[in-house]
Amino acid sequence: MLITPRLRLRPLTEADTDWWVRLHADDEVNRFVGAYSHAQAAARLHDIQRQWAERGHGLCAVELAESGEPIGRCGLNWWERFGETEIGWTFARSHWGNGYATEAAQSVLAWGFGALGLTRITAMIHHGNAASTAVAARLGFAPLREDVVLGRPCTVHALHREDFASLPVRAGFEGGPGRA
Template sequence: MIFTERLRLRPLSGADAAWWVELHADQEVNRFVGAYSPEQAAARLLAIETQWAERGHGLCAVELAATGEVVGRCGLNWWEEFGETEIGWTFARPHWGQGYASEAARAVLDWGFGTLGLRRITAMIHHGNAASVTVAERLGFTELRPDVVLGRACTVYALDRERHPAGGRP
């Protein structure tokens, strides 16, 4: 688990399938990350659990520390085809604009650079996702390259451990 002042991050599991489907059913949420059927959610969550087991990291459910309510997801995802570890975040619309994405991502970056010793973390942001670009830039990411992820054009941003505000220390 990763803790911040307001949030608790825990590994996602198959038990989160109904919530995952609900999160991605909102058209404003899924316009950049897509919708999931229950079967697709189960398969994606199994892949996340496998990544946790094999790599020691993966995506997390983001809960409000005060209530336990799951408000989003944030974490690290290994992309074999790019040879990169990506940070990603997605939050339920009622929780937008409260700084949760930046807070959760900052904690994940501290963990990734410090505890896991990663040298670079990328953020693959689909074109038009201005809110995620703002979060990435606030965290110190800079543009690395244009690319295509899951058939959609994106810009890959990167942050090297040496440029991370905490200097990669846990």
Template sequence: MTVIETERLRLRPLTLDDADALYELHQDERVNRFVGSPTRAETLERLDAIEEQWKTRGHGLCAVELKSTGEFIGRSGLKYWEQFGEVETGWTFRAESWGHGYATEAGRAAVAWGFANLDLGYITAMIRPGNTPSVQVAERLGFAPRREDVLFGNPITIYAINRSA
């Protein structure tokens, strides 16, 4: 099993065992404002798809845990989007974990792992208008706006970082 470690965080593949933690993460209105609030059934479907992506593509989304306590604080990692033919990194954290640099730390680790282990020319970050904290994380990581698009009926800006960066 792939495990990515940083100074403070442990990223490991999300599994069906994470259903309660992932569902609870998305129930907080501060968190789900830009990423939605899946039902329990949708959470299980997403986790099943994440496990399948790990099996078939060798990468996927990860649970992010504090190394010091093992506490689940969010999710990050890489997701392949069939409709775009691109791999995206993302970060969603419990509101109580905001402001500690965890999203930047996890995002940096996911991007570094992606470029080290996958044949990718670039990695994207899809961010909805108004999500200023995520834009700031993307910019700290070296991402720049690439294009505008639509995902699940919502406008998004697709940021990207090239392998050479």
């Protein structure tokens, strides 16, 4: 589990299927990441659990630290096709604009570059997703290449470990993730 001043991140499991479907049911939320049927969500969460078992990382449920309310997802995803690890984030619309994506992603990046020893992490952002592009920029990502992901054009942004280490600590983050 990763802990930030306001959030807890825990590995997603198949027990999160109903919540995953609800999160992605909002048209504004799924505009860039797609909606899921119950069967599709269960299959995706099974794949996430497999990544945790095989690679030691995967996507996490993001919960408010005070209440335990799940508000989104953030974590690392291995793309065999690209041979790279990507960070991704998706949050419920009612929680947009609070800095949660940046806070959660900073924690995941610190974990990925630190404990996991990754040297580069990408962020694949579909064209037109200005909010995620802004989060990536705040985190220090820079455009790397254009590609197609899930049948749609995207810009692949990249962040290297040494560049992340040189970034100033963000207000409210207090220097890194806690471990519990």
